[in-house]
Amino acid sequence: MSTQQPYDQDPYQEVLVSPMYLAGSNGTGDAGFAPVAHWPHHYLDEGPCQLLVTSPDQRIRIGWFGDDFELWKITAAKEAVSAPRWTATFNHVTPAEIVAGLTTALAHDYAEADAYEGNGRFLASPSLRWADAVRPLTDAGWTRDGGAERGTVEIIAPDGQAGVLIDNRLSDWDDETVTLWAGPPGWDTRAEADFTARTPSHLIAATAAAMTDPAPVMRERHQLHRKMENLVTLTPVGPTGPQVLPAPQVPRAPTPLDVRRTAVAQAVQRATRFPQTAAGLRVMAARSRTATSVQNRSSNPAPALRARPGASPTAPRRSR
Structure with a gap:
């Protein structure tokens, strides 16, 4: 037994x-x-x-x-x-x-x-x-x-x-x-x-x-x-064979950029919900300036490619 x-x-x-x-x-x-x-x-x-x-x-x-x-x-x-x-x-x-x-x-x-x-x-x-x-x-x-x-x-x-x-x-x-x-x-x-x-x-x-x-x-x-x-x-x-348990996933610590992005996203959400508040008006104005700036950059040559005033684009550089 x-x-x-x-x-x-x-x-x-x-x-x-x-x-x-x-x-x-x-x-x-x-x-x-x-x-x-x-x-x-x-x-x-x-x-x-x-x-x-x-x-x-x-x-x-x-x-x-x-x-x-x-x-x-x-x-x-x-x-x-x-x-x-x-x-x-x-x-x-x-x-x-x-x-x-x-x-x-x-x-x-x-x-x-x-x-x-x-x-x-x-x-x-x-x-x-x-x-x-x-x-x-x-x-x-x-x-x-x-x-x-x-x-x-x-x-x-x-x-x-x-x-x-x-x-x-x-x-x-x-x-x-x-x-x-x-x-x-x-x-x-x-x-x-x-x-x-x-x-x-x-x-x-x-x-x-x-x-x-x-x-x-x-x-x-x-x-x-x-x-x-x-x-x-x-x-x-x-x-299908030996069972191997997956390794536990450790959450990645947020970087400073992640923190700023989260703060901006939360501010935009608040401004959208309450556009008449002072904070909301500032956020909306910031978004407007950002959109205008992006539009201007897309319609003008990149700064690195624009010639300096009064300078010939083909003028040779002065050697030191």
């Missing part, structure tokens, strides 16, 4: 959420499946796995478990019937856009392997240097946490709301040794992606790189947990 409070705004309003790793899941796996949309799809009526997308040779398997805590399970094997060489799982809070970082890399690796009839990089051994798997994070300014447990390494995002934990202690091949996470601790707020020991480093790096993508993602308001609202930036989306 949900404990979230009622929304003050339309819960189905579309908003852009940033940073992306705190956006949570939108309830569908569309973004994660998009890079492998051309692969065979298997819709399963029974069992926890509702959709299974496989490479054409079925060595790569991407399972969607719609009702489970571990929403995604992705594996790769040397043969279709072999045990998985490595496994990656993503929980129900993880944005599908992060999963797309891995599925995009898998689609690329498989295309290259098919072209050269090889096993493909998706079965490569991981690097001996743990830093290779998280280089996109450190390049983006994520820093190492000095308080990590002995034998582990933790890298934290600048906002402190995401990170990666690497377990360098001896373990079995099927043990989870790398965990990408985002959000406050909690069943419904913490996104997690776990990778087993033999996962190729470049695939973990591709997933990590998706977490550093600054582009916001679209969600409906109710899809974002209320605990996240103070941790993210929300931009409402209108029918």
Whole structure:
């Protein structure tokens, strides 16, 4: 049962959420499946796995478990019937856009392997240097946490709301040794992606790189947990795109000329309404003089073009 409070705004309003790793899941796996949309799809009526997308040779398997805590399970094997060489799982809070970082890399690796009839990089051994798997994070300014447990390494995002934990202690091949996470601790707020020991480093790096993508993602308001609202930036989306409010118009201060013009206009209005008053007669006389002056200027040459009395218009100027 949900404990979230009622929304003050339309819960189905579309908003852009940033940073992306705190956006949570939108309830569908569309973004994660998009890079492998051309692969065979298997819709399963029974069992926890509702959709299974496989490479054409079925060595790569991407399972969607719609009702489970571990929403995604992705594996790769040397043969279709072999045990998985490595496994990656993503929980129900993880944005599908992060999963797309891995599925995009898998689609690329498989295309290259098919072209050269090889096993493909998706079965490569991981690097001996743990830093290779998280280089996109450190390049983006994520820093190492000095308080990590002995034998582990933790890298934290600048906002402190995401990170990666690497377990360098001896373990079995099927043990989870790398965990990408985002959000406050909690069943419904913490996104997690776990990778087993033999996962190729470049695939973990591709997933990590998706977490550093600054582009916001679209969600409906109710899809974002209320605990996240103070941790993210929300931009409402209108029918034609993000709604940008116009900047407030600051009134321009009147200039001295504006003040004089206003005073003259008000005086003329008063004179028109009360022409027999002394002030009214003065204004009317001023208007008459102004009109006569304008008429004289329009009928005579401009002063700058009239010759001086007694001077020839073509006489040369005396040099000093």
